[in-house]
Amino acid sequence: MTIPGLPTPVHSGKVRELYDAGDGLLVMVASDRMSAFDVVLPTAIPDKGRVLTALSLWWFDQLSDLVPNHVVSADVDEYPGVFRGRDELRGRSVLVRRLAMVPVECVARAYLSGSGTKQYRVDGAVCGVPLPAGLTEGSELPDTIFTPTTKATPPDHDAPMTYAEVEAAVGPEQAAELRKLTIEILDRGRRVCGPRGIILADTKVEWGVDAAGTLVLADEVLTPDSSRFWPAEEWQPGRAQPSYDKQPLRDWLESSGWDKKAPGPELPPEIVAATRERYVAAYERITGERFA
Numbered sequence: 001m002t003i004p005g006l007p008t009p010v011h012s013g014k015v016r017e018l019y020d021a022g023d024g025l026l027v028m029v030a031s032d033r034m035s036a037f038d039v040v041l042p043t044a045i046p047d048k049g050r051v052l053t054a055l056s057l058w059w060f061d062q063l064s065d066l067v068p069n070h071v072v073s074a075d076v077d078e079y080p081g082v083f084r085g086r087d088e089l090r091g092r093s094v095l096v097r098r099l100a101m102v103p104v105e106c107v108a109r110a111y112l113s114g115s116g117t118k119q120y121r122v123d124g125a126v127c128g129v130p131l132p133a134g135l136t137e138g139s140e141l142p143d144t145i146f147t148p149t150t151k152a153t154p155p156d157h158d159a160p161m162t163y164a165e166v167e168a169a170v171g172p173e174q175a176a177e178l179r180k181l182t183i184e185i186l187d188r189g190r191r192v193c194g195p196r197g198i199i200l201a202d203t204k205v206e207w208g209v210d211a212a213g214t215l216v217l218a219d220e221v222l223t224p225d226s227s228r229f230w231p232a233e234e235w236q237p238g239r240a241q242p243s244y245d246k247q248p249l250r251d252w253l254e255s256s257g258w259d260k261k262a263p264g265p266e267l268p269p270e271i272v273a274a275t276r277e278r279y280v281a282a283y284e285r286i287t288g289e290r291f292a
């Protein structure tokens with residue numbers, strides 16, 4: 001998403017960009033781009049960036065008693081320089097503090113799913129964390145576990161890390177804090193989502209360190225792009241769980257005959273509308289607030 005008059009992003013992900021705003025500040029922008037099966041699709045989902053930005057900001061606030069975060073402002077009219085007042089950024093961007101990023105993708109899991117299931121089927125463990133026998137895709141785990149990965153540069157994929165490897169990377173004290181806080185964030189998220197009929201199965205968070213050496217929660221938090229959200233009433237261990245937000249899109253892609261190695265197909269309007277509605281519904285159900 002190139003925005004006229006803005007500098008080249010310092011980081012560009014599948015669906016988000018990060019711009020240098022000077023004075024130790026960055027502007028993180030969430031696009032309406034949609035990815036599925038690791039492919040960025042050519043059709044945008046209207047309001048996706050605004051919904052996920054609003055949800056992440058809500059979670060940062062909910063977690064502010066537990067951890068400091070990198071948010072400075074979400075009001076475009078308070079942004080510095082060329083970013084100030086830009087309508088293309090309104091509601092879909094956050095002004096954040098630039099941090100020294102921890103070189104570990106911090107993942108916590110309360111359910112067995114995806115790459116975790118694949119690891120478990122090989123050696124009964126995920127990231128070296130041993131699990132009971134008899135678990136399957138979608139099984140609830142006895143306890144929430146920390147299953148970190150490396151931060152690979154595409155086209156390489158993130159690789160599982162053992163806790164000992166995290167300690168070697170960041171030191172035992174910070175490793176313990178990363179594990180404790182990442183698990184606590186998922187557990188907090190589950191306590192909010194569970195009573196609202198949503199299983200929050202796992203999440204990935206990113207941490208940075210500020211000039212004072214304090215661990216600060218960065219990136220986005222507890223959004224459908226960083227976490228697995230499942231409709232609780234459809235939970236059925238033993239198969240892939242329907243995604244609260246992406247299932248209409250996944251089902252259509254699977255039925256369209258699309259070859260996942262090929263570029264993504266254009267989406268029909270009804271799938272775009274259904275996907276938008278799922279994101280809005282997730283936001284309203286979790287926060288209890290209307291999406292405007």
Ligand SMILES: N#Cc1c(N)ncnc1-c1cnn(CCN2CCOCC2)c1
Nearest residue numbers: 011013016017018070097098099218219
């Ligand atoms: N958040 C944050 C942050 C920060 N507060 N300070 C310094 N660096 C970063 C940073 C740099 N890369 N990433 C990976 C996630 N990005 C998110 C945006 O979109 C692109 C990917 C985070």
